[in-house]
Amino acid sequence: MLARAELLTLEFWPYALAGDAGDVTTIVDFLRANFTQGEIVAGDSDDPAGTEPIAALIDQLIKRAESDRADRDVYYDVWVSK
Amino acid sequence: MSAWARRGIEALIGRVFDKYDRYRLLQWLARDQGISGFVVEGAQGIVEGPVEDFAILRTYAQKRRWAQPTSERIAVFLKDGGSYLDIGANIGLTTIPVARNPKVDCVAFEPDPVMFALLRANIARNCEHANVTLHNLALSDHEGTVTLMRSPGNAGDIRIHRSGGPASDRACSPARSC
Numbered sequence: 001m002l003a004r005a006e007l008l009t010l011e012f013w014p015y016a017l018a019g020d021a022g023d024v025t026t027i028v029d030f031l032r033a034n035f036t037q038g039e040i041v042a043g044d045s046d047d048p049a050g051t052e053p054i055a056a057l058i059d060q061l062i063k064r065a066e067s068d069r070a071d072r073d074v075y076y077d078v079w080v081s082k
Numbered sequence: 083m084s085a086w087a088r089r090g091i092e093a094l095i096g097r098v099f100d101k102y103d104r105y106r107l108l109q110w111l112a113r114d115q116g117i118s119g120f121v122v123e124g125a126q127g128i129v130e131g132p133v134e135d136f137a138i139l140r141t142y143a144q145k146r147r148w149a150q151p152t153s154e155r156i157a158v159f160l161k162d163g164g165s166y167l168d169i170g171a172n173i174g175l176t177t178i179p180v181a182r183n184p185k186v187d188c189v190a191f192e193p194d195p196v197m198f199a200l201l202r203a204n205i206a207r208n209c210e211h212a213n214v215t216l217h218n219l220a221l222s223d224h225e226g227t228v229t230l231m232r233s234p235g236n237a238g239d240i241r242i243h244r245s246g247g248p249a250s251d252r253a254c255s256p257a258r259s260c
Binding site (some may be wrong): 005006007009011016020039041043044045046047048049077079081 | 141145147149150151152155156159167176238239241
């Protein structure tokens with residue numbers, strides 16, 4: 001069902017992902033396989049960050065999953081589209 | 083209490099406490115007075131949430147908006163209508179602005195029964211087009227029942243329970259496959 005969405009938004013929270021022993025690979029593989037572009041915005045920001053290709057967005061998600069895994073207050077709003 | 087004393091206390095609180103501590107103080111006073119919920123008016127609507135929540139409702143109260151870039155992106159994307167699924171709708175801060183467009187059919191899923199009651203009230207209060215369908219469900223890859231684990235102080239952190247944690251922070255929800 002999610003793979004058929006034309007626009008998908010999600011909250012990306014590295015702290016919760018790490019706490020639940022979640023695997024960021026599962027998320028990024030799904031995004032890479034089904035979407036072509038997107039945006040990642042810090043959760044407390046009101047400013048758009050700009051659309052980028054899905055590969056660049058995935059690089060950011062992987063880096064932030066590691067760098068922000070211990071910070072409970074850091075999360076991101078992500079959208080991706082076909 | 084005299085007006086002079088009240089102004090003095092307000093000035094003292096404003097000087098001593100930052101906005102986060104003032105919200106903590108507000109939470110303490112609410113609990114002391116038996117108040118269980120706060121209602122906040124902002125860009126997403128008039129929204130009620132639990133007093134204990136220091137994450138979502140506190141952010142909405144202090145900024146008077148929620149996930150604004152994402153909210154605007156969705157509104158533009160669905161300007162001509164469509165279907166919108168909110169999986170983990172919480173208290174409705176994402177669904178409410180989408181539902182302002184009567185050409186969008188919204189379906190919101192929230193597994194936690196406490197959050198679901200607030201979601202239902204907030205949708206009723208803010209959505210006039212009868213274009214929102216609500217389900218008190220978790221979505222899963224199998225049918226059954228899941229135990230949810232609540233996080234003290236963060237009403238947005240509700241996870242499927244695996245082990246540990248106090249029993250008072252748990253709730254059950256039916257799960258439907260999708």
